[in-house]
Amino acid sequence: MQRIGVFVCWCGSNIAATVDVDAVVEAVKNEPGVCHAQNYQYMCSEAGQGLIKNAIKEHNLTGIVVCSCSPRMHEATFRKTAEQAGLNPYMVEIANIREHCSWIHKDKKEATEKAVILARAAIAKVNLNTPLRPGESMVTKRALVIGGGIAGIQSALDIADAGYPVDIVEKSPTIGGKMAQLDKTFPTLDCAACILTPKMVEAAQHPNINIYSYSEVEAVTGFVGNFDVKIKKKARFVDEKKCTGCAVCTAKCPSRKGGNEFNCNLDNRGAIYIPFAQAVPNVACIDSTRCIHFKTGKCGICEKSCSAGAVNFDQKDEIIEQKYGAIVVATGFQISDVTKFDEFQYTKHPDVITSLELERIMNAAGPTKGTLLRMSNKEHPKDIVFIQCVGSRGNTCRDKTYCSKICCMYTAKHAMLIREKYPDVNVHVFYIDVRTPGKNFDEFYRRAVEQYNVDYIKGMVGKVWENEEGRLTVQGVDLLSNRRIMLDTDMVVLAAAIEPSEGVRNIATMLTASIDTNDFLTEAHPKLRPVESPTAGVFLSGVCQGPKDIPETVSQAGAAAVKVVGLLAKDKLVTSPCTANANELMCNGCSTCERVCPYGAIDYIDKEVNDHGKREVRRIARVNSALCHGCGACTVACPSGAMDLQGFSNRQIMAEVDAICK
């Protein structure tokens, strides 16, 4: 018989306001096995933990139940507490009476009843708990960073500086990401390239960093400390070692009909191209879908013009297999599709552009060499209207529900830069709210309004159309004067919502890392573990986790790197003992469990067994506990009931169900 202590937490008023904690203690103190029960205001505090430790010693407890918040929050805390008092940590069970009870119920009587039921279930389980011992696994001291934007570059640099080797996998031919496309950065207005390109070079030259550009992660298996990753290095048809980046081929390529992604398709590039002059690696790449040679077998001008002999039309995709201890996801974002918002005429009129397109137009290396021009007639504009929150903060099927966070600041930046360079241009900004928290951010926005006389209009735009003079008319509302207004303008700039990069779902699935309804990767805890995925060994850097600007991205990238370094610094990791196990007397080797195991943790051996005196060789399932995640899929799939999960055995689960249904 166990000697169980039950500890009911108030969580301040989080639980105690809705659950009668005294009544819970009263109700459970006579449950089978319970020999001590009490409540306390904050069980997770030092005093609360002390209380548990004392009770364990005083009452000689063999197991404890803590009725508190979700086990995701404090199971580890209370296991440690128990261990310090000499109890096996797996003799601790949490009854979640906060998230599953007090937070979702209003009626105190109902909530108290439910809390008692949850406590009884946990007690029934502890009665069947047995001490478990965790195992150990080795750590591969190498990190993988997926995505080579500023987030990935910064994480890689910080990990590399701490002395660990890092590989960056970037799907495009160069690292640099979205930041490389920006002209100036807020709030200091220094040029993006001037602060980014040195970091790109540093990453390329760092002895601990290896860049796989034009590459994608194909498959990930394994677990924290021991990931096995397959990387596909796509054929770029140019030998990276021979190419000098002289760009003769890119100038001579005759296939120039396709858009230049780096300039948001505002101009065209050749089929062989280097995305931009400061690309890292500075190596050309052939887009085989556009290359004349790949279509007709002719041309080959790039091959003939390359003095280094780097062009190689026979290059094939290459698969690289590598082991990693930790993985940083830094897959970033893309601009959401604004074609759904055709009231703004984006698909119909070339003078309606997105903010990222404006960045390229304003950039000296962009399609207009940095001169602000209307794309329709290449004339100087007199008026520009900015529309904020296009696709953000909405509740229709077209919108993202979230605030994209960076648009208020970059729009203020655009408005100010235009007014500075072209004082004759009138700038109007339609906004819902101006959100500029951040160091020196609000001052920046106010400068746009007060010093640069940017016309901020509180209200949304309903429609944009081409008027008789071939200019654009913007119909909107000024909520402060409660009037509908019409503005004639030459350009309309849409601050489109940002969303996670395409393909992030695929990567999340490979990593078994969870994503939210907007496809942003979920953090292990929104406040206390913001750079870790709930999947051990996977860390989050940059916008893949949620909208953020450059300073925030760089901070998070550094934080993720520290977490990686903390992991790689360990020689061994403790593994969870809650893994599956096959009872060899009951297993009939049917292979059902192997088929449902998502981690490939099950194989079969022929083993001699002694079945009640009858000796025979049988095919029996064997679980590799290093690979098993303890998901329990095999235990429910097993037709003969031979599979069981340590710490969550069928008996324990049924005892909980019985206690709940009693």
Next chain:
Amino acid sequence: MTYSYFPGCTLKTKAKDLDDFGKKSAEALGITLEEVQDWQCCGAVYPLAADEIATKLSSVRALAYAKEKSQPLVTICSACHHVIKRVNNDMQSKEDIRTRVNNYLGLDEAYNGETEVIHYLEMLRDKIGFDELKKKVVNPLKGRKIAAYYGCMLLRPNKEMQFDDPENPTIMEDFIRAIGAEPILYAFRNECCGGYMTMNDKALASKMADKVVNSAKIKGAGEIITACPLCLYNLKENSKGDLPVYYFTELLAEALGVK
């Protein structure tokens, strides 16, 4: 193919063209439109009061009739389509309304939103196909520049109507192409015509209608088509009236040679 057909009151009075040409064209396309027996007013305006059922009953009668015949219910008038489609959605998804309407009507078999409601244009697009329609055109309207006017009833609320993209619809432009004419895209094709405003603020209604017509004229349209009797009235009577406005069925009949 035979469909149940709900013409609606205006199509028997002011908007006879919409009805006549619609039926003739359907015939030419090999489709029989069977008028719902003893149909009554659709309700004219979809009632927004959550507990309103009386004005939904006649729509449900027409829907139940089509269900009995196992036929989709075809509408032409934008307003009728709007009301009947939304009432049908209510009958599918709002248990409270479904129960009360069924209790009131006492039909032999309860109606639960089984009927498919399609607008004549949707019938052309989804049941016949614009490519098929094109093949049956005997008198293509070559050289005519036609502006499609959608109004609001067919497009919104998009979640319920599921007719086309409310900001960038294409169904009427595709229709214009199918009958051999050139569609003119203009900004106000999905803006309000003035609606019932014409009853108590003629000046405002005029302003709104003018905006639509001018917007089409600037883009070079020679005529406007619509599916809505009220839109047609407003665009014709409340604008300066220098662009002819037709029902889309009239041009369809012309193209099919049955006008």
